[in-house]
Amino acid sequence: MSKDFETVIGLEVHVELKTRSKIFCSCTNEFGAKPNTNVCPICSGFPGMLPVLNEQVVDYAIKSGLALNCEIADYCKFDRKNYFYPDLPKAYQISQYDLPVCKQGYLDIEVNGERKRIGITRAHLEEDAGKLVHQGTISSTTFSLVDLNRSGVPLLEIVSEPDLRSSQEARAYMEKLRSLLLFAGVSDCKMEEGSLRCDANVSVRPYGQEELGTRAEVKNLNSFKAMEKAIDYEVRRQIEAIEDGEEIIQETRTWEEERQITRSMRSKEEAHDYRYFPEPDLPPLRISREWVERILQSLPEMPEKARERLMEEYDLSEYDAHLLTLTPDYLAFFDECTLYYQDGKIISNWMMGELNKLLNQKNMDIAECRIKPAALADMLKLIDEGRISGKMAKDVFEEMFETGASPEKIIKEKGMEQISDEAALGTIIQEVIDKNPGVVDDYRNGKKKATGFLVGQVMQATKGQANPALVNKILAEKLNN
Amino acid sequence: MTLSIQEVQHVALLARLNLGEEEKEKYAEQLGSILQYADKLNELDTEGVEPLDHILPVFNVFREDKVIPGPDREEILANAPLVEEGQYKVPKII
Amino acid sequence: MDLYELTLHELQEKLHNKQASSEEIVKAVFGRIKDVEAKIQAFITLDEEGALDKARKCDARGDFSSIAGIPYGLKDIICSQGMKTTCASKILENFVPFYDATVASRLKEAGGVLVGKLNMDEFAMGSSTEQSAFFPTRNPWDLDRVPGGSSGGSAAAVAACEIPFALGTDTGGSIRQPASFCGVVGLKPTYGRVSRYGVVAYASSLDQVGVFSREVRDCALVLNIIAGRDPLDSTCVDIEKPDYTEFLRDDIKGLKIGYPREYFQEGIAKGIKDTVKKALLKYEELGALVEEVSLPHSEYALPAYYLVAPAEASANLARFDGVRYGRRDFEAENVIQMFSSTRAAGFGDEVKMRIMLGTYALSSGYYDAYYLKALKVRRLIKNDFDKVFNDFDLIVSPTTPTTAFKLGEQTGDPLTLYMNDILTVPINMAGLPGMSIPCGFVDALPVGMQLIGKPFDEGTLIRAAYAFEQNTDYHTAKPDPGVM
Incomplete structure (x- = not known):
């Protein structure tokens, strides 16, 4: 950004855990229902209601912690974080303050061919709040509406060390984090549905200065792209301010997508004082080594391991292996395909080439793809047998993608078979x-x-x-x- | 010992309680005398004493990850002072 | 004797022997209520129609097991499906829950007939029931005096024979103190013995639901129904629940009873000390081993309690914000104003005071000095009891420092009012079961004796209480509030 200033970024990421029910009640943890239909007196904060912890949530937290190389606490507890807001039904959020379930982890990122280790300070469990919809914009509205469907959805908040030095690194961190959590199977990590959310703590300091600069917390980063842009904007803003002799204020800012700027959120009428104290309604947790071991056993192959395996077994390039291991669905597709077809390189080429092209065109996920791995293998075999040419295969593939029909059927019906008689x-x-x-x-x-x-x-x-x-x-x- | 009016005001804001001037003065005095009484605790040396935040020797109380549908929306919203489109209606935030 | 004067177990007998129908009992009870309620004012809500309907159904079914067909009342902090639950607060004046508290549904399923909801200090904050936002309840023994609190309505209604038993809640003495003032049996079980689900929280780490009755046997019968694991309350534990009626044995030979010297010091009325000491002699006479013990941190329990309880209350009562239920200020222009004016108008003075106190004790810069310090002292208090219980089965003390005081006598300085809890608060801080039983009179006002047990050993309390009751007749004395 500037030759004189170093950017320092730490990310706070909220991940919705994909349990069936909410964290403290039995309401469904499902996205997209009509307002206030996935609610009960517990997640609506009615008088006399008490939380009961969903065991699966703890399993997922431990799993995430292991995927992020964290220490898993053998003792942890919940605390109340007190603040008033219409979408927070109890006026306190049940969270974890001083004893989070996971701490001191890390993940490795790679930017411009360089590997870097990013520290993870902690990961703790908490409940999500509801949703507040403003009529018009927040500043011009006369009233707002509260939907509590999201209230009580289990969240894992993952806090990184301020180890990131550019928006590019921040993006790499997010991608890696997403990949790890997807592999761990704890969340679907959809930014557009809010199941992966990120706030960025951004500051700058002159190179060589040890002390951190005053940071701004930037919120409302709804995509990787928004995050990069917001960080870049914020860094520029701070450097310009400093160069103009202004002082940076510690504050919360929001990214305005339309105007492509970060804007100071009107300072609350009070200084924040969350008055955390231990949640008396929830007994503490003791997490035994056996429990952690059991979760460890259930943890699937993580992307880095898989990448090495692909490079070794199939002689793939690091780049291809990396792309194939971005999400577990991708890797599963590849792995399944290799059960029916030997040449991993050819599978990889087709996945990276035609398959990706079509998925991108249709903005689809590989999990939704109508071509099954076995069908791709069948098609590749047809090429090898000389029954279709490579050029014809592309048409067949497209047809498979559209209709989900088998390649055999397609070439028969369309009379596409190569004449090798x-x-x-x-x-x-x-x-x-x-x-x-x-x-x-x-x-x-x-x-x-x-x-x-x-x-x-x-x-x-x-x-x-x-x-x-x-x-x-x-x-x-x-x-x- | 009394609390300052500023302190009372700050606490009242945190607690979301509108207080009249008279009330503020009354609470300043009453809170002050209770806190003074609470200072009695300082007679005790609690160095190294583990704070007791959960009285029961109970850990790991869970429920199974099972969905049980909640009551009808109408039932939940029946006690609400103001509802619109199946949602709680509140005045503007700022 | 009139039907309304009978105890729970006597009514059970009547029903079993077909000497009375549930409808007759409920009618008798409502007759009594009509006669005395204008003076006592124990109830916030009465449901005569619903109660009679249920009674007739019971009669038709003819099943009189458990408490089927027997009327009772609930403190108005216990949520009752379809029946207003106000916590004696303006902020919940019109709140009708669509769910039952676990204790309410257990009594309902056992066939009990809910008569109505009982007055209390607003959100259980008080020791006289004068903090009710609606009206004060009177002590049936002397209508100029308070019934105690916060469960004053429950205690007064049972004492005045308006109902045979009632449930209350006890956070720092709110069952035992009014039981003592009204001359009835009041049991606060061990923290974790009875579900808190559906009971509006005051201080979650201290609150516990318990029973008011006129005789110990009734208390055991009701505890049998309400106690035990509830999957909806994570702190309601899975510890084996005995049949409490098995402890109704007139035999306490060899029982080791300690009486803490700190509970007989100055500040406790002489008449009360003498009365309880006499009761201790009775225990000795009955074969118990009675010895003086020490709970050295007793005097710190009250200041610690008045930090811990308000701190939790400040969070528990934050949900009353006018969004989802309860009162709202519709004039407010923005949300912060709406919250603040709704709450200011909805809560009474004592409630606001405790919310402020708790907020302060948790706020940045004061947490360690107040809240955390109180939690450490709480540990010391618990350790005191643990130590005594290594050698003793039971601790006995007075329940209250004085007998029932007059209305208006203690409304000025909160600290004076808080002193009422000085003998009961330590038990909540240590999470122990405590019980108050009638043990005599001073100036024609009832005196209560407090029995304190080991965690989850309500059985021993019931046993000792029963033995005392069988060998004395204080429980047979009844107030005469006079008929209108």
Whole structure:
């Protein structure tokens, strides 16, 4: 950004855990229902209601912690974080203050070919708040509406060390974090649905200065792109302010997508004082080593391990292996395909090429893809057997993508099968030769290029389905006899 | 010992309680005398004493991750002072 | 004797022997209520129609097991489906829960007939029931005096024979103190013995639901119904629940009773000390071993309590914000104003005072000095009891420093009022079971004796209380509030 200033970023990431029910009550943890339909007196904070902890939530927290190389606490507890807001039904959020379930972890990122380890300070469990919808904008509205469907959705808040030095690194961190959590199977990590959310603590300092600069917390980062832009904007703003002799204030700012700026959120009428204290309604947790071990056993192969495996077993490039291990669905597709087809490199090429292209075009997820790994393998085999050409395969693949039909069926129905039958091709070629005596003479008189014309005629006669290699071979035989 | 009016005001804001001037003065005095009484605790040396935040020797109380549908929305909203489109209606935030 | 004068177990007998129907009992009870309620004012809500309807259904079914067909009341802090639950507060004046507290549903399922909801100090904050936002309840023994609190309505209604038993809640003495003032049996079980689900929270680490009755046997019968694990309350534990009626044995030979010297010091009325000491002699006479013990941190329990309880209350009562239920100020222009004016108008003085106190004790800069310090002292208090219980089965003390005081006598300085809790608060701080039983009179006002047990040993309390009751007749004395 600037030659004189170093950017320092720490990220606070909220991940919704994909349990069936909410963290403290039995309401469904489902996205997208009608307002206030996934609620009960507990998550609506009615008088006399008490929380009861969902065991799966703790399993997921431990799993996440292990995926992020964290220490898992053997003792932890919940605390009340007190503040008033219409979407917070109890006027306190049950969270973890001084004894989080996970602490001191890390993840490795790679930016411009350089590996870097980013520290994770802690990861703690808490409940989500509801949603407040403003009529118009927050500053011009006359009233707001409260929907509590999201109230009580289990969250894991993952706090990084201020180890990130650029928006690029921040993005790499988010991508890696997302990948790890997807692999751990604890969240679907959809930023657009809010199941992965991120706030960035951004500050700058002159190079060489040890002390951190005053930070701003930037919220409302709804996509990786928004996060990068917001960080870049914020860094610029802070540097300019400092260079103009202004002081940076510690504050919360929000990213305004339309205006592409961060804006100070009107300071609350009070200094924040959350008055944390131990939640008396929830007994503390003792997490035994056996419990952690059990979760460890259930943890699937993590992306880094998988990447090494792919490079070793299939001789893939690091880049391809990296892309194939971005999400567990991708890797699962690849792995399943290799059960039916040996050559991983070819599978990888098709996944990276055609499959990605089509998925991107349709803005689809691989999990929604109608082509199953076995079908891709079948198609690759058809190429190997010479029944379709590589060029035809692309059309077949597209059709498979659209309809989910098997490649066999597609080439049958569309009559797309390559003609590799020597006798049949021989007959057609003979006909072409007979029809073009002049060209044949040219060839025999040394004009070797004349075969091109004849091959073209054969292809035309077969609507392009003739196996080109075979055509060349038979034609040469016939002409040279 | 009495609390300052500023302190009372700050606490009242944190607790979301509108207080009249007279009330503020009354609470300043009453809170002050209770806190003074609470200072009696300082007679005790509690160095190294583990704070007792949970009286029961009970840990790991869980429920199974099972969905039980809640009551009808109408039932939940029946006690609400103001509802619109199935949501709680509140005045503007700022 | 009139039906309304009978105890729970006597009514059970009547029903079993078909000497009375549930409808007759409920009618008798409502007759009594009509006669005395204008003076006592124990109830916030009465449901005669609903009660009679339920009684007739019981009669039709003819099943009189457990408490089927027997009327009772609930402190108005216990949520009752379809029946207003106000906590004696304006902020919940019209709140009708669509769910039952676990204790309410257990009594309902056992066939009990809910008569109505009982007055209390607002949100259980008080020791006289004068803090009710609606009206004060009177002590049936002397209508100029308070019934105690916060469960004053429950105690007064049971004492005045308006109902045979009632549930209350006890955070720092709110069952035992009014039981003592009204001359009835009041039991606060061990923290974790009875579910708090659906009971509006005052101080979550201290609150416990318990029973008011006129005889010990009734208390055991009701505890049998309400005690035991509830999956909806994480602090209501899975510890084996005995049949409490098995402890109704007139035999305490060899029982080791300690009486803490700190509970008989100055500040406790002489008449009360003498009365309880006499009761201790009775225990000796009955074969118990009675010895003086020490609970050295007793005097710190009250100041620690008045930090811990308000701190929790400040969070528990934050949900009353006018958004989802209860009162709201519709004039407010923005949300912060709406919260603040709704709460200011909805809560009474004592409630606001405790919210302020608790907020302060938790606020930045004061947490360690006040709240955390109080939690450490709480540990010391618990350790005192643990130590005594290594050698003793039971601790006995007075329940209150004085007998019932007059209305208006203790409304000025909060600290004076808080002193009422000085003998009961330590038990909540240590999470122990405590019981108050009638043990005599001073100036024609009842005196209560407090029995304190080991965690989850309500059985021993019931046993000792029963033995005392069987060998004395204080429980048979009844007030005469006079008929209108």
